[in-house]
Amino acid sequence: MEIRNLRMEEKKLRIAFLLPSVISRGPVIFTHYLLMGLKERVKNVEIFYFKGRVEYDMGVKCTKISCYKAWDFSDFDIIHSTMGVPDIYASLFSKKTIWVTSMHSYNDKALKMEKSRFKAWIILFFWEKALAKAKNVIVSSKQMQDYYENYIGHKNYKVIPYGIIEHEYKDINKEDTKKLDEFKKKGYTIIGSVGLLNKRKGFHQIIKLLQVEKDCAAVIIGEGPELGSLCKLADEMGVTDRVFFPGYRDESYNYYQYMDIYAHVSYSEGFGLALLEAMSKRKPVICSQLDIYKDYFDENDVAYFEAGNILSLKTAYNKIIRKLEVYSEASYRLYEKFFSLANMTNEHIRYYFDVLNKEL
Known part of the structure; x- marks a missing residue:
């Protein structure tokens, strides 16, 4: 898609982000940075989450939903999920909306170091079942793509490195x-x-x-x-x-x-x-x-x-x-x-349209 046409079309784009919670954790902070890049360029971005209360200012509307009930996402073009519970939820309830997921770690390695062996096995079992249904997967490196191709098979993968903004220093306490x-x-x-x-x-x-x-x-x-x-x-x-x-x-x-x-x-x-x-x-x-x-x-x-x-x-x-x-x-x-914010934002928008063009 030409740059001019992309700029015109992106103003119509509506994206729902699914997060497990809204706290200061790596994947949530990544999503926050991405939202900062997207919200000035697309029509609407919102967050839907499952646990706790909002503890991190995301700069957009955040809505708490139940992981056991389907939510009507018909007002959105894309559901973009991050982490286990959101991926499982999206695999069950995103039938009418295109689903994209971002992978932020090597699941088995991370969970086995953070959870008991039994709990890690349970989470991995259901997460793998969910990811088997995913078609569109964003990863941050070619090595991570290789890992997930062995783990969940061939998908519409896209490698997009993280992007952040340059902050001005402030005084600490x-x-x-x-x-x-x-x-x-x-x-x-x-x-x-x-x-x-x-x-x-x-x-x-x-x-x-x-x-x-x-x-x-x-x-x-x-x-x-x-x-x-x-x-x-x-x-x-x-x-x-x-x-x-x-x-x-x-x-x-x-x-x-x-x-x-x-x-x-x-x-x-x-x-x-x-x-x-x-x-x-x-x-x-x-x-x-x-x-x-x-x-x-x-x-x-x-x-x-x-x-x-x-x-x-x-x-x-x-x-x-x-x-x-x-x-x-x-x-x-x-x-x-x-790792600039502009690069990450541009790559995500291009991928969203690539997915829309393939699936619609």
Whole structure:
């Protein structure tokens, strides 16, 4: 479709997004960014969710619905679902509206690290049944497409990297500022990381790095079931005075102004939004060597390490500390090339019309 005709037609587009809940989690934040790009260009975007109350400002109308009852989506051209319950719901109740789903992680790896074996099996069983019915699947990398082709078969796949906006820094609260300023005054290199505190995110590796690298401190932003274990590990390693857990923070990117290095240390990941925010802020990046990132950056762009190998993490830290400026510029170059909001929005709109043209 020509650009001019696409611009005319997109003004008529109506999209319903299905989310499990409206909280500050990676897939929800991704959806928020996408909505920011879409809402000025399409006729209508709305969110429908199943659990809890709205805890994250999405900037559009949010409606809570029951996962056991069909909702009338006839006013929408597309239902775009994200995560397990929305995918299962869409597979059952989207008969009259075209369904698109976005996959944000490698399902089996993520769930097996976050849930009990039995609970993970139950979720995966029903989720796989739902995805078997899906025709239109968005993923963030070619490696993830390969994974899902083996998992649920051939679909109308589209690879679209995440996109974010560049935020202006704002002040953080006084208590947190005081703590981070103390690290700076002591001459520490501050390593930062953001995410849900669970085993899959691998934050314990940062604490173990502090034990062998005495010139650095860490700020790990987030909340979750592993907080107690991480605090205990810090005490055992004798680094309690060099690691700071502020908890969950809205607009956590404001803390990046205090970070010298961003560490993305996950064992498995769909795509790290906090990582992309760090790149947009020109932060040098240490990154676990996951297949999902191979399409976008190499060892000249980030300091890779093998997840679970502290010696490898130490090597990556020493590599990046010698070339902070080089890796800083590499981060921003990657952001501009692959991860802008405009690029993500344009690619989604084109895909929506591709789906509509095929199915109508």
